[in-house]
Amino acid sequence: MIARPLVLALAAGALVAMPAHARPPTLSWHPCAPTGTPAPAASGTPVPTASGRAPAPECATLRLPVDWADPAGETFELAVARRRALDPAARAGTLVFGPGGPGDSGTARVETGIGRFSPELQRRFDIVSFDPRGVGRSHAMPCTPAYADPVVHSQAEFDQRVRDNRALWDRCRDTYGALFGHADTASTVRDLDALRAALGEPRLTFHGSSYGTLLGEEYAERYPSRVRAIVLESAVDHSQDTRGFLRTQAWALQDSFDAFARWCAQTACDLPRHDAHAAWARLMADADRGAINLSAWDLTVTAHRYLYGPDYASLAATMRTLLDHEPAERAAPSPPVSAVFCNDWALPFRDYRQYAGELKRAQTRDLRYSAGVMAAGMCLGWPRPVANPQHRLDVHTRTPLLQINARHDPASGYNWALSVSRQLGRSGVLLTYAGAGHGSYNSGSGCMRAAVDAYLTGLVVPQRGAVCPA
Structure with a gap:
């Protein structure tokens, strides 16, 4: 999939070893630096407080294992950003946003793109997001091959592409160490659960967009009892060979x-x-x-x-x-x-x-x-097996996951939406936007946003087969 524009930054901190008897990770919030990574434009604006000013974003880092199979080994710092709920008396908890790409910055979404979320969500939730491992301020690894023409046209080009890719990856492993081989979504699922715990939330309220939906899908698969509500906007179908x-x-x-x-x-x-x-x-x-x-x-x-x-x-x-x-x-x-x-x-x-x-x-x-x-x-020449190979979902949650998808989406097509819906079965409900585009929360007349907000705030699940007009 072609991702939205992204900006890669230098690592937030060097990799270090985690003590064998480290305390559970915690968050220490502070005002965000004024130079946040720009987020894609979104409809809406930050909601002002009673003083007339939008709440200021807060930032923190969460030190986590590079390899969750070796929690006492090397660590990295996960960059996190938050805006507090505008109405503490009506606060429903914390909404964690999963950015797309892979490569989009979640911290930038909170810092400069909070208008993506409705006034009701800003009023009722602390809104939190993060830069996934290997992205943005979470130890970015700018190791993606850049070709003017990514299409290979001959066996000689094929062989050269494999050699070039592998040479780049070898340099990146030398530069970034073990994190390069542990940047997969299954590892980020563990990061997300550590973030949930550090936020003090017994269950996760989550909205994933585009590639962020894979994170939501695999979180629900691994931790079904820790799911409060999960929105999958433009879902990724990870079952495809x-x-x-x-x-x-x-x-x-x-x-x-x-x-x-x-x-x-x-x-x-x-x-x-x-x-x-x-x-x-x-x-x-x-x-x-x-x-x-x-x-x-x-x-x-x-x-x-x-x-x-x-x-x-x-x-x-x-x-x-x-x-x-x-x-x-x-x-x-x-x-x-x-x-x-x-x-x-x-x-x-x-x-x-x-x-x-x-x-x-x-x-x-x-x-x-x-x-x-x-x-x-x-990915030509990438070693096999991969860290997080494709598979069909096996999700069993108390509250169904809410899928939202445009009928005509060029990146996460409606064919993927239907496939993911079949895999989720009774643990998912698909709400269709009858229009077009990648992403549908802010599309149309407000029908999609109203349904998502009702689901996130009150766990109101739309009827199966529901469609919002374009």
């Missing part, structure tokens, strides 16, 4: 493009005959012969970028520009942090022939590639 991952990611992007094409026809958009499918086919042909300044992969990134919001008007305008053979801005994808993603996903390819065959089978009507191609290529 290599072929399934590529095909389901391709389906999601094509489904979102089809929704754009219908909008284009209905609104008489500025494309020839208002036909987005025909215009896209022409652009792909132009890209292949070098007639425009974007490659076929660049076109994929452009589509993904504008379908994310979605911003259909900008996608149509960019396509019009390219059809007129005018240069268009190249969208720069933000790849997921490899130390996290490649520890979570086994996506092996024996050789180029298998790689090319799987990419060809994953092509759709319009789109030659999906964001899954970047993720798979990024």
Whole structure:
């Protein structure tokens, strides 16, 4: 998946050894430094207090084991941020937000993007988030391969990509030590439970977004009795093997493009005959012969970028520009942090022939590639077995997990939402937003936000099959 823009920072502190008889981790809150990592823009604003000022964010660090199988070994500092509930008398507890990516900063969300949460949630909950291990201020590891074109085109390129990736990872292991091999989501589940305990919460109230949903899913699987309420916004389906991952990611992007094409026809958009499918086919042909300044992969990134919001008007305008053979801005994808993603996903390819065959089978009507191609290529050569391999969920919680998903999501497609819903069974309920975009809490007329808020504050579970209008 293409992540939202992210900023990698230097490690918050060096790795050290934890004493054999260390006390349970605690949090010591202090005012956050004024230079927080910017968070993606969100609708809404911080809710003011009675004094007219929004509550100031507080920051802390939590010292945790690098390897939970060796709690007396090396440790790292997990960066945490909090905003206190505006109405202490009505406080319902602590809401922990799980950031996406992998690579998004949860501390930045609390410090500069608190408007993502409704006034009711800000009033009723202490809102807490963190930078997952290996991300942001939690000992960031900028070890993700960066390729202008992540697609491999020959056996020679395949072999070179494997060599380049492994050389980078060797350097990163030398630089960052054991944490590089323990940045997986299963380890972060243990971090999340330690954070819950340090916050003094007997059970977890959690809202995970995009890749943060994998953290919520695996937490509920490991600690079902410690779950109060978990929201999964744009859920990740971690049951997919290599072929399934590529095909389901391709389906999601094509489904979102089809929704754009219908909008284009209905609104008489500025494309020839208002036909987005025909215009896209022409652009792909132009890209292949070098007639425009974007490659076929660049076109994929452009589509993904504008379908994310979605911003259909900008996608149509960019396509019009390219059809007129005018240069268009190249969208720069933000790849997921490899130390996290490649520890979570086994996506092996024996050789180029298998790689090319799987990419060809994953092509759709319009789109030659999906964001899954970047993720798979990024992990070429990763050692097996991975730390947190794919599996079907086995969750049994007292309160069902609440899934929320747009009907047309280019990154966490509705196909993933349905698959996760089937895996959760009676331990999950899927609430569908009939519109489009990656993320749906603040989408539409307020129906989604009202349902999520009622669930988080009062454990009111929507009816199965419920749909919020676009």
